[in-house]
Amino acid sequence: MPTVLITGANRGLGLEFAKQYAADGWSVIATCRNPIGVGELGTIEGDIAVYGLDVLDQNSIDRFVSDLDGRAIDVLINNAGVYGPKPVKAADVTMKDWTPVMQTNAMAPLFIARALLPNVEKGARKLIVNISSIMASIEQGSAPSEYIYRSSKTALNMVMACYAQEIAETGVAVVNFHPGWVQTDMGGPNATLTPTESITHLRASIEKLGFDDTGKFLNYDGSPLPW
Numbered sequence: 001m002p003t004v005l006i007t008g009a010n011r012g013l014g015l016e017f018a019k020q021y022a023a024d025g026w027s028v029i030a031t032c033r034n035p036i037g038v039g040e041l042g043t044i045e046g047d048i049a050v051y052g053l054d055v056l057d058q059n060s061i062d063r064f065v066s067d068l069d070g071r072a073i074d075v076l077i078n079n080a081g082v083y084g085p086k087p088v089k090a091a092d093v094t095m096k097d098w099t100p101v102m103q104t105n106a107m108a109p110l111f112i113a114r115a116l117l118p119n120v121e122k123g124a125r126k127l128i129v130n131i132s133s134i135m136a137s138i139e140q141g142s143a144p145s146e147y148i149y150r151s152s153k154t155a156l157n158m159v160m161a162c163y164a165q166e167i168a169e170t171g172v173a174v175v176n177f178h179p180g181w182v183q184t185d186m187g188g189p190n191a192t193l194t195p196t197e198s199i200t201h202l203r204a205s206i207e208k209l210g211f212d213d214t215g216k217f218l219n220y221d222g223s224p225l226p227w
């Protein structure tokens, strides 16, 4: 069976990805900041291995890549993300608040992707999936005062558009998805989708991806989104 690697797999969408792929018989490499006391993630049955990986820590990334020992990965899912402070006016945006959100949402996915590219090249599916957001869309989004989170996801989309072009010759496709508005700690209880619904759709959309989709920004149902 294919192998999927998920960052931020201890809760929210990452946990649901791990549950569904494991239930489907995939080999799951589930990573999280703190692998001790992972709660529900530790109870998932199937072919699943849990590793510690703080996506903001280059030493952690290096250790993790070394622990994988060249293992092939079919689908790499850059899921870990943070929202940062609630909407603030321009006058209240601070460097201290903005920096870790940009680092986690826009920069770390590239550092993870480039570190694991040799593993993904060995896989049969050759896919790097990034969990972006419709909030990244300059054309469609309509959330004023969301400077920090929105700019981080717009930056993620641009970073991955560049990376898709840079690594095109490897045959690895790089695709960004909006998961929908989902009931997680980040999405809150009023979100329109459950994690089960979002990830069921996302997995079906991921399953249909081919190299022709590299560089795209897609909704969870696989339809294209405006940049």
Ligand SMILES: NC(=O)c1ccc[n+]([C@@H]2O[C@H](COP(=O)([O-])OP(=O)(O)OC[C@H]3O[C@@H](n4cnc5c(N)ncnc54)[C@H](OP(=O)(O)O)[C@@H]3O)[C@@H](O)[C@H]2O)c1
Pocket (backbone or CB within 6 Å): 007, 008, 009, 010, 011, 012, 013, 014, 032, 033, 034, 053, 054, 055, 056, 079, 080, 081, 082, 104, 131, 132, 133, 134, 178, 179, 180, 181, 182, 183, 184, 185, 186, 187, 188, 191
């Ligand atoms: N929920 C939505 O409606 C929605 C909509 C659009 C996009 N998204 C995106 O979907 C992704 C998952 O979101 P979610 O709703 O599942 O959020 P969540 O419930 O807040 O979970 C976020 C996950 O990211 C992990 N994480 C954060 N910083 C990390 C780091 N430095 N190293 C490793 N893991 C880290 C968290 O780990 P800890 O437990 O250690 O903090 C947690 O596992 C995010 O990229 C988010 O931006 C979500």
